Amino acid sequence: MQFDVAQLLREPIGSERAYTIPSEILALEPEQTAQAGGEVRVTRTDKGVWVHGSIDAIVATQCSRCLKNVTERLSFDLDEEYLQRLDLVSGAPVSEDDTDLDSFKLDDRHTLDLREAIRQYIIASQPMSPVCKATCTGLCPQCGTDLNRRQCSCSREQTDSQLDPRWSALRELMPKNQKTNQVQRQVR
Numbered sequence: 001m002q003f004d005v006a007q008l009l010r011e012p013i014g015s016e017r018a019y020t021i022p023s024e025i026l027a028l029e030p031e032q033t034a035q036a037g038g039e040v041r042v043t044r045t046d047k048g049v050w051v052h053g054s055i056d057a058i059v060a061t062q063c064s065r066c067l068k069n070v071t072e073r074l075s076f077d078l079d080e081e082y083l084q085r086l087d088l089v090s091g092a093p094v095s096e097d098d099t100d101l102d103s104f105k106l107d108d109r110h111t112l113d114l115r116e117a118i119r120q121y122i123i124a125s126q127p128m129s130p131v132c133k134a135t136c137t138g139l140c141p142q143c144g145t146d147l148n149r150r151q152c153s154c155s156r157e158q159t160d161s162q163l164d165p166r167w168s169a170l171r172e173l174m175p176k177n178q179k180t181n182q183v184q185r186q187v188r
């Protein structure tokens with residue numbers, strides 16, 4: 001995911017190179033990785049290079065409901081300008097205006113490093129709550145049983161699962177019509 005573009009920077013604006021990005025493993029977050037690769041075109045601009053291409057990634061993550069390991073396939077277009085930090089001829093730093101601060105930069109040896117951009121694009125393209133299957137029933141919030149595999153004997157009454165289980169003994173002592181209100185007041 002790193003390419004030397006020094007030669008391209010010596011060429012006129014609009015000059016192009018095509019690169020194949022060999023598949024590489026990227027760390028996204030602790031315990032989450034992605035394998036990504038693709039094809040890009042790199043075009044010389046007045047300030048650096050413009051990268052445009054398509055990336056395919058396989059993300060290894062966990063189901064947000066049952067915590068099972070799952071892999072997700074993602075495909076997206078990469079579209080970013082990388083600015084030159086040093087002038088190719090003089091070696092002097094290129095002056096930046098405010099709009100350049102958030103842009104990706106080539107390094108001081110004119111290397112185009114696509115890893116951080118691809119990492120950010122993968123994170124942005126991922127679903128917020130990945131699931132192993134749309135119908136995943138997840139884990140029982142009380143006993144942790146994987147409800148995809150078997151049922152447990154815990155109560156599925158919604159109020160029960162939202163209440164602190166330590167109050168259940170107290171709840172049994174109360175007259176039925178007062179139960180819910182009083183217990184909720186206690187929990188708060």
Ligand SMILES: [Zn+2]
Pocket residue numbers: 063064065066067068131132133136137138
């Ligand atoms: Zn699941």
Ligand SMILES: [Zn+2]
Pocket residue numbers: 140141142143144145152153154
């Ligand atoms: Zn349970």
